[in-house]
Amino acid sequence: MLPLPSAQQLRYLIALSELRHFGRAAAACAVTQSTLSAGIMALERQLDATLLDRTVGKKVVFTPLGHEIALRARQALLALEAVPQIAAAARTPLTGPMRLGIIPTIGPFLIPQAVTTVREHFPRLSLSITEDTTEHLLEKLSLGQLDMLVLAMPCLCDGTETHPLWQDPFHVIMPPGHPLAALQAVPVEQLSAQSMVLMEDGHCLREQTLAICRQGPSRNGSEGESDATFTAMSLHSMAEMVELGLGIAIMPAMAIDGGILQGRRIVSKPLTGAPASRTIGLAWRPRSPRASDFRALADTLGTLARPQTPQTTKKTG
Structure with missing residues (x-):
């Protein structure tokens, strides 16, 4: 041998x-x-x-x-x-360390509730949290450095098992004097000709915004491209740029409900059409020995927002 x-x-x-x-x-x-x-x-x-x-x-x-x-x-x-x-896991489920990764456009608005809920329901679970972009979190998951991720889907999550939690609708934020501010809701077709403030490369919200802006023809006649001069490293920076009149932006409802626009001269309008929302979900390695723990956590975390679609676990990749 x-x-x-x-x-x-x-x-x-x-x-x-x-x-x-x-x-x-x-x-x-x-x-x-x-x-x-x-x-x-x-x-x-x-x-x-x-x-x-x-x-x-x-x-x-x-x-x-x-x-x-x-x-x-x-x-x-x-x-x-x-x-x-x-x-x-067989002896004592939902105990010991649990390394959770979460993306920056979700983390600040979910972590306080998630930590409190986990402590209440699973007091023997020791939760540690890493905040990073989707790409980096998926790499750390594949290397065994993290156990479970909280992501915004759709995303390139090949090679993971995913469990959707709830839908997070998109809103369009803009200065009060913007022409779209008079609408009750903003159709996705209206965005392709607008100057957009985007998240920087590596954030899934950037790709989701660009996908939405491809729903209609742009002002320069080039399908799938929008005029984007400014990029933000965080949703807070994005809100500041919009308030300064540098462009409009797509903002998740989770962030708005979390108070990110409080005290700012910004108008928020619901986005209508498809796709007009993202899915908050969990991801972990397929055939993980702690899969039952992850599903139990998914059921508990799913109570933090009202689910809009049936919950199913699926494997990707």
Whole structure:
């Protein structure tokens, strides 16, 4: 039988492949740099394979084989860590640490309620929260650094199991004197010719806004493009730009209900047509040993807003 790498060796290799720096990888593994380096070399001898290209100086460059083995190492370590998780979940469900990722256009408006609700219903669950963009959260989920995500869908969530919670309608925000402010509601077709304030690249709300703006012809005759001069890093920055008259923007109802427009000279009108809302939902790795815990959390978090559509769990990818 071939000798198997240890879990510690796999952790060293994964940390180095993620961080591409011996010192930072060692710190992430709570060992010295020499210990991590020796562990990688021992793994290479054990496998009789060259995992790192050491002809490029101080840069950490994986060989094609090393890259493939690092990918397999992540899968193997996740499977190994799932063994005690399955046993623990069977003994005492909804206990222990739970690492939750959440996107910035949801986090500030959901976290206070979510934390309070989880503490009330699951007092033995230790919740930690990371806020980041959808792309980065999905990467951390795939690497086993997070257990569950709160996302806005539709999104590119391939390779996850998702559970919708509720619909979050979109509103259009604008200065009081804007021509659209006289309408009771704004049809999506009206947005394609408007100057829009968008979230910066990496935020799903940017892509959702651009998709909505493609519902009609633009003023320059180029289908699918809107005039967007200003980009915001947060919904608060977006509201400031709109108040200054730099453009109009699409704002989730969740943020408006959370008071983001209070004290501002901004008019908010419902958006009508399709798509005029986003779906707040959860995502986790398929076949996770804690899937039953995630579904129980989904049922509880779903009470924080009134669901508009039947709730079903589905796998994507």
